[in-house]
Amino acid sequence: MDKDLELIESAKQARERASVPYSNFKVGAAVQTKSGKIFTGCNVESASYGLTVCAERVAIWKAVSEGETEFEQIAVVADTEELTPPCGACRQIIWEFCGDVPVTFANLKDKTETVQMKELLPRAFDTKFLK
Ligand code: THU
Numbered sequence: 001m002d003k004d005l006e007l008i009e010s011a012k013q014a015r016e017r018a019s020v021p022y023s024n025f026k027v028g029a030a031v032q033t034k035s036g037k038i039f040t041g042c043n044v045e046s047a048s049y050g051l052t053v054c055a056e057r058v059a060i061w062k063a064v065s066e067g068e069t070e071f072e073q074i075a076v077v078a079d080t081e082e083l084t085p086p087c088g089a090c091r092q093i094i095w096e097f098c099g100d101v102p103v104t105f106a107n108l109k110d111k112t113e114t115v116q117m118k119e120l121l122p123r124a125f126d127t128k129f130l131k
Pocket of ligand 1: 020043052053056
């Protein structure tokens with residue numbers, strides 16, 4: 001299967017596992033490492049709403065916690081007509097851990113769009129300012 005489609009398909013499958021009793025808004029994400037491995041995530045909500053974690057961050061934390069440091073691209077899937085992009089907090093984390101990667105948004109009707117991370121988060125704050 002084409003790598004982009006495989007990433008979207010992985011994000012779609014992860015979306016099915018979303019734990020969303022409060023919003024009922026399921027999101028799936030899949031991040032691909034430079035070595036070709038795919039790590040997936042879904043959003044997991046908390047009764048203390050602010051502790052909810054988005055799908056993108058779950059996928060990235062899973063990869064980082066398994067020792068991955070180099071990423072190629074990320075895909076985000078939600079069931080919306082207008083494609084759902086990553087929230088502001090996730091943009092920050094994608095930038096910090098994945099850099100200027102292509103970010104693919106997709107819905108369940110196979111509508112897709114790919115945008116570079118730099119376009120989603122111009123003039124990002126990151127570690128270089130802390131030196
Ligand atoms: N959500 C994500 O998982 N990713 C995003 O980029 C946007 C928002 C989740 C968080 C929450 O569980 C639900 O969508 C509604 O905001």
